[in-house]
Amino acid sequence: MIPFVKICGICSRADLEQICALSPDAIGFVFFATSKRYVRPEQVAHWLNFIPETIKKVGVFVEPTADEVEAIARTCQLDIIQIHTTSNGWKIDRPLFQGLEIWLASKLEDGITPTLLEAVQPEPSVLLTDSFDSETIGGTGKLCDWDSAKKTKDLGKPILLAGGLNHTNIAKAISVVQPWGVDVSSGVEKEPGVKDLRKVKKFLTALRAN
Numbered sequence: 001m002i003p004f005v006k007i008c009g010i011c012s013r014a015d016l017e018q019i020c021a022l023s024p025d026a027i028g029f030v031f032f033a034t035s036k037r038y039v040r041p042e043q044v045a046h047w048l049n050f051i052p053e054t055i056k057k058v059g060v061f062v063e064p065t066a067d068e069v070e071a072i073a074r075t076c077q078l079d080i081i082q083i084h085t086t087s088n089g090w091k092i093d094r095p096l097f098q099g100l101e102i103w104l105a106s107k108l109e110d111g112i113t114p115t116l117l118e119a120v121q122p123e124p125s126v127l128l129t130d131s132f133d134s135e136t137i138g139g140t141g142k143l144c145d146w147d148s149a150k151k152t153k154d155l156g157k158p159i160l161l162a163g164g165l166n167h168t169n170i171a172k173a174i175s176v177v178q179p180w181g182v183d184v185s186s187g188v189e190k191e192p193g194v195k196d197l198r199k200v201k202k203f204l205t206a207l208r209a210n
Contacts, residue, residue, distance in 0.1 A: 101126070
């Protein structure tokens with residue numbers, strides 16, 4: 001079975017239209033102001049007509065407030081909230097989120113733990129496993145520890161594998177980890193925030209060949 005695939009860090013309408021034409025399962029927009037791939041919610045709102053209903057819209061957040069998520073989810077008509085945590089003390093809970101899917105990732109060196117799972121309500125449906133970097137969050141181009149990624153399955157949730165994926169290693173990554181889905185950003189870029197359509201096509205071709 002071909003894994004679910006998300007192309008993340010889309011920052012322009014041109015990239016959006018070209019990538020949507022290739023029919024990934026989801027596209028990701030980063031709503032974290034210090035990220036090199038940050039995009040304003042108002043921009044995404046103007047692009048909504050160019051996104052087919054078959055492609056899920058994912059908003060990427062870093063320890064957001066409930067009010068922030070609610071406002072951006074409405075503005076951008078998000079289907080999925082992807083939350084990255086950087087501490088054990090953070091929590092989020094909101095009735096509105098019952099209508100949205102929540103994915104959880106962790107910047108903590110020990111990865112996602114049962115304690116972190118309990119911090120998010122409603123409960124996350126998918127866990128994102130990425131490479132750990134003390135300086136930044138996501139999009140590092142560094143390969144994830146695949147053994148750790150496999151262990152995350154013990155928490156009983158589907159995993160979305162991220163971290164250093166590209167067209168040259170995606171087949172091996174799928175074979176070793178057997179994730180529910182994969183997430184790529186830097187591996188299909190010319191530079192942070194600018195996608196390389198040739199790399200996107202190669203990635204999807206390699207992925208779908210499995």
